[in-house]
Amino acid sequence: MAQKRPARLRGFRAHLTLWLGGLSLAVMLAVGYYLGKMATVDLTLAQGEALYGRAQAAALQLSNSLKERELEIGLLSQAPHVARGHWGDPDIQASLDRRRITRPEYAWVAVTDARGTVRQATQDVLLGEDMSSRTWFQAGRHGVFVGDVHEAPELAQLLPYEVADGEVMRFIDVAAPIRRNGTLVGVAVALVHWDWVWQTTQRAFAVDGASPAAELWLVDRDGSVLYPSHSAGLQVLPGWPRTVRHQVARWDDGRRYLTSVAAVPPTHGTELGWRVLVRQPVEYALADTWALRNQLIFMGLLGALLITWVAYRTASRMAVPLERLTAVARQIEAGNHAPVFPPPANVLEIDRLSQSLRSMTQTLLAHEHELEQKIRQRTEALEQANAELERRATTDPLTGVHNRRRLQDKLDELMRIRQRTGREFALLIADVDHFKAINDGFGHDAGDRVLQAFARVLQAQTRATDFVARYGGEEFVVVLPETPDLATAAQVAEKIRQAVAASTFPMVQTVTLSMGVTVSGALDESPDTILKRADRALYRAKAAGRNRVEAVPSTDAAPS
Structure with a gap:
């Protein structure tokens, strides 16, 4: 024979308390889940857009650095004393040396004749050597050319630069045709230190420190890592959709990162297909979201306990007022931000329950408003950072005039x-x-x-x-x-x-x-x-x- 529960547990007050306690917990969890989910989506989107803005600024800075080198070598090839093709002219050597001295990013600057023989070069490196088989010479004969990052161990041994053990010098080729009256007479070429180009990009990335633990990566058109050096050649995020600007992705180290991708704009002569990746561990990127979620859960539990206590204090004349309050709870669960609460029921406990539910709803909505304000503040900070990046991208850092x-x-x-x-x-x-x-x-x-x-x-x-x-x-x-x-x-x-x-x-x-x-x-x-x-x-x-x-x-x- 089944054992009967104590009479106290089978009483109306116990049933009402347990029922209302469970209902209030469900309502608070539903409201917390709805607001938490909305906060997660909005904050993740805002942080993703912030990371994308930084990736885009770094990509723009990288493209601008390449364009400036491309323009300078193009102007060198068009200089009158170079275009004449008198390779013994000392003004040519002076122009090459001046550019290498005033532009420390140039590792080697030279001009070749139409057959690819180096006729003038900084520090006489490779002077008289045949460069006709080099990619930069073949492409530079037809127009301005910017090559992909590559190693040049033979040239690196001839250059007066110290390299740490285990490190390999990498360069970018910039070449332009030398023409006289429309006829090709040679090619002007410069090898740019890759570390200098990347350091310039890193400085643009470091302007905004609002994203802790964020990292900057560069990959080529095939997804192979170009930078950082310790991961060069690795394949990352091979299935990344081209139309997606940011999303949470799991990397090879097993950790999840909020990741943003921005394409490097093409230069005037070449589209390299590079992409800048910015990643930030989700524990940093979504820290505010998780903190708000935990706060909502705590408030929901606290509210459920409070409502349960109020329900225990009421034992009569409850049916109709509770049905009305249940309808209000369903409105809140459905996402109604302005539910209509019932009029006073002339029962003190019911009125208290109604007031508590209304107060907690207003508190949750106030937190939602606070969240919206945070999003607006983040957006304004991002706009200010982008404006500062634009100013730096158009101003010469040494003299303060336009670049x-x-x-x-x-x-x-x-x-x-x-x-x-x-x-x-x-x-x-x-x-x-x-x-x-x-x-x-x-x-x-x-x-x-x-x-x-x-x-x-x-x-x-x-x-x-x-x-x-x-x-x-x-x-x-x-x-x-x-x-x-x-x-x-x-x-x-x-x-x-x-x-x-x-x-x-x-x-x-x-x-x-x-x-x-x-x-x-x-x-x-x-x-x-x-x-x-x-x-x-x-x-x-x-x-x-x-x-x-x-x-x-x-x-x-x-x-x-």
């Missing part, structure tokens, strides 16, 4: 305005005379301080509407919008030249400059045409003895 990338954007903008309105502009290229002698005689720190002071003089002698940028090394560009008159532009250049000559520079005291001046014209199809014309004027100024201004009108044809 070459921003100059290209400005010239493209002025060309579009000229096509629409016919408003012409002037372009000045300034080059510090004998800058190599300053570096050699006073040191690179003195050279940097001279460039900084030189940039301040340029800014002081130009209008607020004018545009000053560092073009490369000791060369600067000044753009004068809505200045179609060559004589006016030449007067501005002469004023700048006189101001520089009258200024006192750190350590070296006096500095002079040579300037090339030109204006845009109806026949100019691209900014490169105007830049080449101004560079030709600069070359004339240097050939005429330096410390002078030479102007070339828009109708002046290039020398044959």
Whole structure:
């Protein structure tokens, strides 16, 4: 015969207490699950977008670094003294040495003739060697080329760089054809230290420290790791969908990471297919989400205990009010953020239960509002970080003026305005005379301080509407919008030249400059045409003895 339960446990109060306690626990868990799931989705999405923003910024910085090297080697191949193909010209060797000295990222800079023989090279490395079978020579004969990361053990042995035991030097090839009157006469090439390119990308990645334990990776188009070096060659995330920007993925080490992927934009000449990966352990990425989930569970349990206690205090006149409260609980479980609570039931315990449920619902909704505020704050912080990254990506870090990338954007903008309105502009290229002698005689720190002071003089002698940028090394560009008159532009250049000559520079005291001046014209199809014309004027100024201004009108044809 079955043993009967004690009468106390079979009473209405015990049944009501147990029933309402279980119901309140279910309601609180349902509300906590709903809000926790929504918080997890929103916070994971926000953190994923933050990681993607960092990956995208690093990819953009990497692409910009490659574009700058590509543009510089392209300009070297187009320099008049290089394009003539007189390989014994000492100006060619001087240009190569100047770039290697002022650009420490270049491991080797050289020019070959049309057959692939090295005719001039920094430090005479590989001078006279046949490079016709090299990929960079074959591709560089047809256009500007940026090669993939590779090892060059034979060349590394000839270069004066120390390498730690077990480390292998890796490079990126940048090549451009040298043409005279449309005929190929040779190829200009530079080997760029891969570590320098990657360190530049790492600095852009390190601007925002809001993602602890986040790591930066670089893979090629096949998914093989290019960086970090200790994992080079490994295959990672082979099945990653191309359209997915971020997701939680399990890596080869068995850990789960919130991972974001951004493609490296192609350079002007080559699409390498690289991708930047940023990963962060889920215990860091979703820490706020898990903390909120645990808090919701605790509050749900606490609320369930409170409701159970209130239910135990009520033993009569409960049926109808409880049915109403059950309906409210179902509304909350269904996601209704504004449930309609029943009117007072004239039963103190029922009213308390209703008030407790309403108060806890408001508290949970308040936490949801707090979560939304956190998401907005994270988004605003991400936007500010991206704005700072954009400023750094368009500003020369040494002088504080615009960099070459921003100059290209400005010239493209002025060309579009000229096509629409016919408003012409002037372009000045300034080059510090004998800058190599300053570096050699006073040191690179003195050279940097001279460039900084030189940039301040340029800014002081130009209008607020004018545009000053560092073009490369000791060369600067000044753009004068809505200045179609060559004589006016030449007067501005002469004023700048006189101001520089009258200024006192750190350590070296006096500095002079040579300037090339030109204006845009109806026949100019691209900014490169105007830049080449101004560079030709600069070359004339240097050939005429330096410390002078030479102007070339828009109708002046290039020398044959």
